[in-house]
Amino acid sequence: MRPYNFSAGPAMLPEEVLKQASAEMLDWQATGLSVMEMSHRSPPFESILKQTRDDLRELLKVPDTHHILFMQGGATAMNAIIPMNLLGRKGIDPAIDFVHTGVWSGKSLDEAGKYGNVNIAASSSGMHFRNVPVQKDWRLTANAAYVHICSNETINGNQFHFTPDTGSVPLVSDMSSEMLSRRVDFSKYGVVFACAQKNMGQAGLTVVIVRDDLIGHALPCCPSVFNWKNVADNQSMFNTPPTYAIYICGLVLKWLKRQGGVDRMEQASIEKSSLLYNFIDGSDFYRNDVAADSRSRMNVPFFLADESLNEAFTNEAAKKGILQIKGHRAVGGMRASLYNAMPVEGVRALIAFMQAFQQNHR
Numbered sequence: 001m002r003p004y005n006f007s008a009g010p011a012m013l014p015e016e017v018l019k020q021a022s023a024e025m026l027d028w029q030a031t032g033l034s035v036m037e038m039s040h041r042s043p044p045f046e047s048i049l050k051q052t053r054d055d056l057r058e059l060l061k062v063p064d065t066h067h068i069l070f071m072q073g074g075a076t077a078m079n080a081i082i083p084m085n086l087l088g089r090k091g092i093d094p095a096i097d098f099v100h101t102g103v104w105s106g107k108s109l110d111e112a113g114k115y116g117n118v119n120i121a122a123s124s125s126g127m128h129f130r131n132v133p134v135q136k137d138w139r140l141t142a143n144a145a146y147v148h149i150c151s152n153e154t155i156n157g158n159q160f161h162f163t164p165d166t167g168s169v170p171l172v173s174d175m176s177s178e179m180l181s182r183r184v185d186f187s188k189y190g191v192v193f194a195c196a197q198k199n200m201g202q203a204g205l206t207v208v209i210v211r212d213d214l215i216g217h218a219l220p221c222c223p224s225v226f227n228w229k230n231v232a233d234n235q236s237m238f239n240t241p242p243t244y245a246i247y248i249c250g251l252v253l254k255w256l257k258r259q260g261g262v263d264r265m266e267q268a269s270i271e272k273s274s275l276l277y278n279f280i281d282g283s284d285f286y287r288n289d290v291a292a293d294s295r296s297r298m299n300v301p302f303f304l305a306d307e308s309l310n311e312a313f314t315n316e317a318a319k320k321g322i323l324q325i326k327g328h329r330a331v332g333g334m335r336a337s338l339y340n341a342m343p344v345e346g347v348r349a350l351i352a353f354m355q356a357f358q359q360n361h362r
């Protein structure tokens with residue numbers, strides 16, 4: 001049995017996917033070629049790309065009003081790509097509204113500030129990012145170019161459990177660490193983006209879901225390869241796309257369909273995260289500080305009451321096949337990431353280990 005990998009990303013992949021990729025590595029479907037070796041313009045690769053896009057649309061129920069783009073540069077590149085593509089729609093110096101809920105929305109707003117006037121409409125920085133501000137407390141700018149949120153803060157462990165209403169101003173969401181883990185009504189969003197290395201496959205691929213009318217307004221400074229119009233007009237092949245990462249994403253999507261799709265993943269993430277939060281809340285040895293209404297189902301940061309035991313915790317965990325459980329350096333402590341590929345048995349094994357560790361180190 002493989003160990004349980006709690007990394008926040010690059011993260012655990014379904015074993016079936018890794019096995020299939022390995023079986024197909026040297027010869028994909030009797031073509032005599034590895035997917036890595038195929039021209040991106042060849043019919044086999046074009047079929048892989050089309051199937052991956054179609055499966056994403058079907059699984060996520062993306063409406064016809066939105067394009068699905070495959071891009072590169074990770075979610076970080078999107079912090080520049082988004083303002084460069086959206087600011088051209090609105091006269092001179094439009095505001096960009098941000099809801100600052102953690103490290104990733106913070107990086108996004110720093111970068112966007114190079115292109116436009118950032119307004120922090122709401123922030124939980126004063127609360128150490130332990131909550132998502134309720135919308136009635138936001139101060140949105142009328143006529144802003146867009147409103148940016150990070151729906152799941154991978155490091156701080158908070159998550160939006162509501163869909164903001166931004167009226168006619170496009171809502172942009174970084175869903176890197178929650179994509180495909182719950183049902184989303186994409187008609188409510190102007191742009192959704194996610195890097196693939198958490199819930200969709202491997203690093204190198206960024207999925208962008210963008211409403212059609214937001215395409216075609218890029219600033220003149222926008223590099224051609226990052227201009228959504230070029231990417232959309234060329235079916236994500238304006239230049240060589242990350243072919244192998246798209247193929248792996250395609251395998252993950254087929255696996256997800258066999259599991260029962262996004263609704264099943266949502267139920268499973270509620271089950272997995274509730275098990276872990278309930279255990280932590282019932283213990284005086286461990287704690288999670290995020291407000292109950294803002295806790296992430298994907299990334300569960302937690303702390304040992306006695307932090308001098310941190311190293312012993314990670315070392316002993318590794319011996320039990322519980323890997324990459326150390327928290328992000330910005331927050332410290334531990335973090336358990338519960339993406340789609342993590343089975344409930346992995347969470348039960350983690351809890352059993354945490355119980356035993358607690359008994360042995362009191």
Ligand code: PMP
Nearest residue numbers: 074075076104154174176177195
């Ligand atoms: N946004 C979120 C929510 C993330 O979790 C991450 C990666 N951990 C990023 C952005 C940055 O992604 P990348 O490293 O692919 O640029």
